[in-house]
Amino acid sequence: MNTPASSPPRPRRGYLPLAPPCLGEDEVNAVVEVLRSGWLTTGPRVVAFERAMAEAIGVTETLALSSCTAALHLSLAVAAIGPGDEVIVPSLTFAATANVVEHLGARPVFADVLDDVLTLDPDDVARRIGPRTRAVIAVDYAGHPAELDALRALCAARGLLFVEDAAHSLGASSGGRSVGTGGHPVAFSFYATKNLTTGEGGLLVADPAFLEKARPLALHGLSRDAYRRYERGGPWSYAVLAPGYKYNMTDMAAALGLVQLKRFARFQERRRQLAALYHAGFAECPWLLRPVTRPGVESAHHLYPVRLVLEALAAERGTILEELQERGIGASVHFLPLHEQPYYRERYGYQPGDLPRTHEAGRRLLSLPFHPGLADEDAEDVVAVVWDVLGRHRR
Numbered sequence: 459m460n461t462p463a464s465s466p467p468r469p470r471r472g473y474l475p476l477a478p479p480c481l482g483e484d485e486v487n488a489v490v491e492v493l494r495s496g497w498l499t500t501g502p503r504v505v506a507f508e509r510a511m512a513e514a515i516g517v518t519e520t521l522a523l524s525s526c527t528a529a530l531h532l533s534l535a536v537a538a539i540g541p542g543d544e545v546i547v548p549s550l551t552f553a554a555t556a557n558v559v560e561h562l563g564a565r566p567v568f569a570d571v572l573d574d575v576l577t578l579d580p581d582d583v584a585r586r587i588g589p590r591t592r593a594v595i596a597v598d599y600a601g602h603p604a605e606l607d608a609l610r611a612l613c614a615a616r617g618l619l620f621v622e623d624a625a626h627s628l629g630a631s632s633g634g635r636s637v638g639t640g641g642h643p644v645a646f647s648f649y650a651t652k653n654l655t656t657g658e659g660g661l662l663v664a665d666p667a668f669l670e671k672a673r674p675l676a677l678h679g680l681s682r683d684a685y686r687r688y689e690r691g692g693p694w695s696y697a698v699l700a701p702g703y704k705y706n707m708t709d710m711a712a713a714l715g716l717v718q719l720k721r722f723a724r725f726q727e728r729r730r731q732l733a734a735l736y737h738a739g740f741a742e743c744p745w746l747l748r749p750v751t752r753p754g755v756e757s758a759h760h761l762y763p764v765r766l767v768l769e770a771l772a773a774e775r776g777t778i779l780e781e782l783q784e785r786g787i788g789a790s791v792h793f794l795p796l797h798e799q800p801y802y803r804e805r806y807g808y809q810p811g812d813l814p815r816t817h818e819a820g821r822r823l824l825s826l827p828f829h830p831g832l833a834d835e836d837a838e839d840v841v842a843v844v845w846d847v848l849g850r851h852r853r
């Protein structure tokens with residue numbers, strides 16, 4: 459695609475949002491059917507969704523939850539992480555990854571990311587392990603799996619729990635192994651912008667013994683079949699096994715997820731096509747770096763985050779992002795580093811330079827509209843407008 463800065467971009471047809479959900483009549487009908495069924499909360503659809511997800515991921519069992527945040531929180535709670543403990547997490551992530559550590563009274567310790575794929579740097583993680591470290595949470599940034607083998611080996615050698623925040627990476631694989639099949643706890647998100655949505659929702663995948671402990675904690679610590687106690691002939695009695703949480707998925711959400719799962723392979727194929735289209739469109743662009751996929755990795759292509767080459771531009775990221783939005787391109791930022799956010803900065807005294815690669819990425823990242831509903835023409839418009847806006851700010 460020839461899109462030099464001098465060629466006037468076509469007028470935009472309307473605003474292109476970052477990542478609207480891809481929903482059709484089948485999703486609408488599935489949810490309406492649940493509304494008419496008389497059973498809204500955790501029930502047969504959730505059971506069916508858990509089974510279907512287990513089959514899709516390639517594991518024996520899954521636990522459907524109200525969010526990925528819930529799955530992350532439960533993973534740490536099952537391991538009894540609490541006050542006095544430290545958990546190593548990336549700073550270049552959504553707030554949830556670190557917030558769940560705080561929720562348990564433990565301390566998140568931020569580690570830097572690799573410069574190319576922006577996932578946790580195993581060497582930096584190793585440097586930050588101390589006597590209080592109990593766990594490491596890796597994030598599969600933008601759909602690219604983290605260095606799972608290296609991090610899992612490091613955690614095993616040091617007796618730490620390894621948790622994967624796979625909010626972005628359903629359907630990804632590395633070294634031929636699908637995300638979710640590594641045996642360690644993996645947390646998926648079905649938030650409205652995710653590759654598969656249930657509106658709000660999440661899934662925990664782990665070995666059966668771990669899930670056995672997580673399952674009651676997801677529903678007030680009640681004994682396993684508590685939801686069945688309203689069925690005719692169902693067990694009327696229940697036991698409270700622990701002061702658990704309210705993290706169960708609803709049948710409405712699961713019904714939506716079951717339909718989305720049928721469409722998932724096509725969604726992913728479209729994401730691959732769009733990533734290739736952007737990749738070609740920006741191949742010659744001197745003002746940005748495109749996202750990198752390492753050899754042997756199949757990314758889930760959740761986001762298309764570019765990094766601005768600020769040295770070649772006379773404007774900051776904020777100015778460029780606002781201009782893109784004014785021109786109808788729903789650009790956004792994933793993420794503002796957590797160690798630079800007021801709560802974490804003030805509580806733990808972080809300086810931006812404590813995590814230099816995260817800090818630099820945090821100033822430069824810009825996510826472009828990216829979802830299976832994006833037409834080729836829309837993606838071509840995005841490429842043209844980005845070229846034009848950056849070209850106007852060239853140094």
Ligand SMILES: Cc1ncc(COP(=O)(O)O)c(C=O)c1O
Pocket residue numbers: 524525526527528551552554555597623625626646647648649659660
């Ligand atoms: C990296 C990452 N982790 C966790 C979450 C939390 O997911 P949820 O909204 O399902 O709790 C998100 C959500 O956007 C995320 O991007």
